[in-house]
Amino acid sequence: MTETRLPEQEKRQISLSVNGVIRTAEVETRWLLSDFLRHTLQLTGTHVGCEHGVCGACTIIFNDAPIRACLMLAVQADGSEILTVEGLASPDGKLHPVQQALHDHHGLQCGFCTPGFLMTIYALLQDHPASEMSEEELRAALAGNLCRCTGYQGIVAAVRQLLDQARSTHAQPSPVVEEGQI
Amino acid sequence: MKPPRFAYHDPTTRDEALALLAIYADDAKLLAGGQSLVPLLNMRLTQPAHLIDLNRVADLTYIRAVDGGLAIGALTRHRVAEHSALVRPCCPLLAAALPFIGHPPIRSRGTIGGSLAHADPAAELPAVLLALGGHVRVTSQHGSRILPAHELFLDQLQTALTSDELLTEVWFPNAPPRSGVAFVEVSRRHGDYALVGVAAQLTLQHDNAIAAAQLALLGVDATPVRPSEAEALLLGEQPTEALFKMVAEQVSAGLNPMTDLHASSDYRRQVAAVLVKRALQAAVQHALQGERDD
Numbered sequence: 001m002t003e004t005r006l007p008e009q010e011k012r013q014i015s016l017s018v019n020g021v022i023r024t025a026e027v028e029t030r031w032l033l034s035d036f037l038r039h040t041l042q043l044t045g046t047h048v049g050c051e052h053g054v055c056g057a058c059t060i061i062f063n064d065a066p067i068r069a070c071l072m073l074a075v076q077a078d079g080s081e082i083l084t085v086e087g088l089a090s091p092d093g094k095l096h097p098v099q100q101a102l103h104d105h106h107g108l109q110c111g112f113c114t115p116g117f118l119m120t121i122y123a124l125l126q127d128h129p130a131s132e133m134s135e136e137e138l139r140a141a142l143a144g145n146l147c148r149c150t151g152y153q154g155i156v157a158a159v160r161q162l163l164d165q166a167r168s169t170h171a172q173p174s175p176v177v178e179e180g181q182i
Numbered sequence: 183m184k185p186p187r188f189a190y191h192d193p194t195t196r197d198e199a200l201a202l203l204a205i206y207a208d209d210a211k212l213l214a215g216g217q218s219l220v221p222l223l224n225m226r227l228t229q230p231a232h233l234i235d236l237n238r239v240a241d242l243t244y245i246r247a248v249d250g251g252l253a254i255g256a257l258t259r260h261r262v263a264e265h266s267a268l269v270r271p272c273c274p275l276l277a278a279a280l281p282f283i284g285h286p287p288i289r290s291r292g293t294i295g296g297s298l299a300h301a302d303p304a305a306e307l308p309a310v311l312l313a314l315g316g317h318v319r320v321t322s323q324h325g326s327r328i329l330p331a332h333e334l335f336l337d338q339l340q341t342a343l344t345s346d347e348l349l350t351e352v353w354f355p356n357a358p359p360r361s362g363v364a365f366v367e368v369s370r371r372h373g374d375y376a377l378v379g380v381a382a383q384l385t386l387q388h389d390n391a392i393a394a395a396q397l398a399l400l401g402v403d404a405t406p407v408r409p410s411e412a413e414a415l416l417l418g419e420q421p422t423e424a425l426f427k428m429v430a431e432q433v434s435a436g437l438n439p440m441t442d443l444h445a446s447s448d449y450r451r452q453v454a455a456v457l458v459k460r461a462l463q464a465a466v467q468h469a470l471q472g473e474r475d476d
Contacts, residue, residue, distance in 0.1 A: 010190055029190035029233075032224070051183040052221035053288065065261060065290035071220040072291065073213075075190060076237055123286065143372040144285025 014078035018043065019087030027074040034058040036074035037084060045085040045115050049146070056145030057116040059123075060084050066123035085115035088122065097165070098122050101158035109149035117145050121159055130167040138163075185223035192235040196321070199239055200348060204323045206232040207345040213237070214257060214296035217288050242295070242350060247272060251316070251355040256295020256348075261286070263294060273354045274468075275314060275383050278365040279306040285373040298334070299349045301341045301405070304375040306365070308335055309406040311354065313381040313398035319351040326350070335405035358394070361385040362469025364461040367400070368453050370444065376401045377445045378453045382461035384421070386469050392416045397461070402439040402454055409433045412458075421466040430459035 015024040018041060025040050032051075037043045037060070049055035051070045058069040061083035088096035095103065098121050108114045124141050133141070138159055139152075147155065191210075193199040203210060211230035213219055214237070222228045236242065242257035245266050252272050254263065260283050263269050263276070270277040283289055283297070283306050297307040298318060311318075311331040318329050320343050334341050343349060357363065367379030378401045385394035395416040399407045412433045419425050434455035441447045 008189075009187055012190075030185045030187055032184065032220075035184070051224050053217060053284075056285070056287070059287050062290070066287040067290045068217075068287050070224065071216055071288075073185075073190075073216075073220075073235075075192075076216075076235065120287070127286070140372040141286070144287060 012075050012078070014075060016077050016079060017081045019083060029073065029075045031074040032070050033060075033072040033074045033077050034069035036077070037069060037082075040074075043084050043086050047112055047115050049112070049116075054146070055113070055116070056120060057113050059116040059119040059145065061119055061123060064126070066120055083119075083122075085118055088118060096122075098125070098158075098162060101162050102155065105154045105158040105161065107150060107154040107158040109147075113145060113147045117142070117147065117155060120145050121162065124159070125162055125166060128163075130169075131163070132167075133163055183224050185220070186226055186229045188230055188233045190233050190235065192238045194238045194240065196239060196241065196348070196350065199234060199236060200321065200323050200346070202232070202234050203348060204346045206234070210234050212299070212348065214299070215259065215292040216296075217284065217292040218296070218300045218302065236348075245269065247356075249353070251353050252276075254294050254352045254354070256293060256299075256318075256350050256352065258294045260284075260289035260292045260294065260297075264289060272356045273314070274357050275363040275365065275381055276307075276310055276354055278363055279310045279381060282306050282365060282367055282373075282376070282379070288373070294352055295349045298352060299341060299343065301335050301339050302375070303338050303404050303406065304377075304379075304401040306367075306376070306379065306381075306400065309379060309381045309398040309400040310365070311352065312406045312408050313383060313396045314354055315396065316352065316354040318349050319353070320347040321350045322347045332408065338404040357383060358385050360387075360469060360472070361394070362465040362467065362472060364464035364468060366457050366461045366464065368457065378402055378439070378450050378457055380454070380457040380461040382458075382465045384416070384462065384465040384469055386421070386466070389420075390470075391418055391420050397433070397458065399433070399437070399454055399458070402437050402450055404440075407437065409436060409458075412436070416462075421462070423463070426459045426462040429462065430455045433458045 010029045011026050013026050034048050037046045047057040049057035053068045053071045059066055060069045063080050098118050191202050210232035213233050213235040242255045244255040245268050246253045264280045297305055316331050363383045365381050367376035369376045381398045383396040387393045395413040412429050415429050434451050437451050439447045439450035
């Protein structure tokens, strides 16, 4: 049997802000961002389901936009700002409104998909504050996250309530600010 | 389910990226948004010796109005194009197609150039570029050249780019006045790869007869398909349901889609006929609606 010759394992130092804290660490260049968060930073709230971008369990907020942490390399996150599910609740333990809404509407059961849903819904509210959303649009907005327990009804009800709340508190929708304002 | 080892390169300029590409050519993969490549790495379906990450190359992200169209830097994220104030008025077909690409987290990272260079037969943007007759600019150390959409897509996941070339820019022509667009697809779930999709742009004369018809289908062959003969049947005709039905059947009869786990060839052909008709009707509605709005 011939031995396969692999390139030397390369390591890089990266520095990034995670939930408002600057973290510096050495990473192998082939590490996924999801594994870096879970194994190196011990932030195991970001779950790993399919590892190919289908299930949505690893969704996090990267530079203000939702992404799949399993579809990025950790080395690519150097210099970025990340928000994970651990950064949602207040330090005193008070739940974030998105978490509270899922709690109130029984939007979770086993909880495996929940961190991904929370971050997807967080991004949805950030991008579409106070917007009118049809049932179909709302369900399409959640279609990138798979839940195998709840049947989605509680999750949809929670988002509906959050959108209604946002509408009553926002007088006007604010424009989405994009990288570089193109 | 973890990427294999590779040598990682993260150039910050085009020249650096092109130099690396010239050295490693077939042993390297270019990493743009990574929404197709990283899954392939995770599943070890591809094991490149070198990964050239383009995300630090600064001048590949832009959207500019030039030459009667939109020039879009290859690294421009789908999300940025989706929120751009230029895309909807200049290129409404592109604007209509963007929300069909994956899910919001995929569009946060996925890039316009990456989608085209990956050339998935079920992807949205190749069909849009082909329907509109757009082009891409590809660059190597030896210079750059323009590749029109109909010369770009050779086969499933294969383009006319050589191994030392980088796709740097995409150009979509502006929609002419009195035109309407529609993008329709059938997929198992929203955001999944389409089983079949249709991109359509119709331009109307002052008497509402069809002045130009631009159609492309995705998911029905190894590359996106532009049904030119069927398009010609529309020219100079009044847009009627009977005409659209006839054209849709003509398009469908000319297809030979693949059978896979998700759908049979016959089913895809049948869905294509329904979607072509639906897209043509919606595009006419959109054109007439636009007139009323002006």
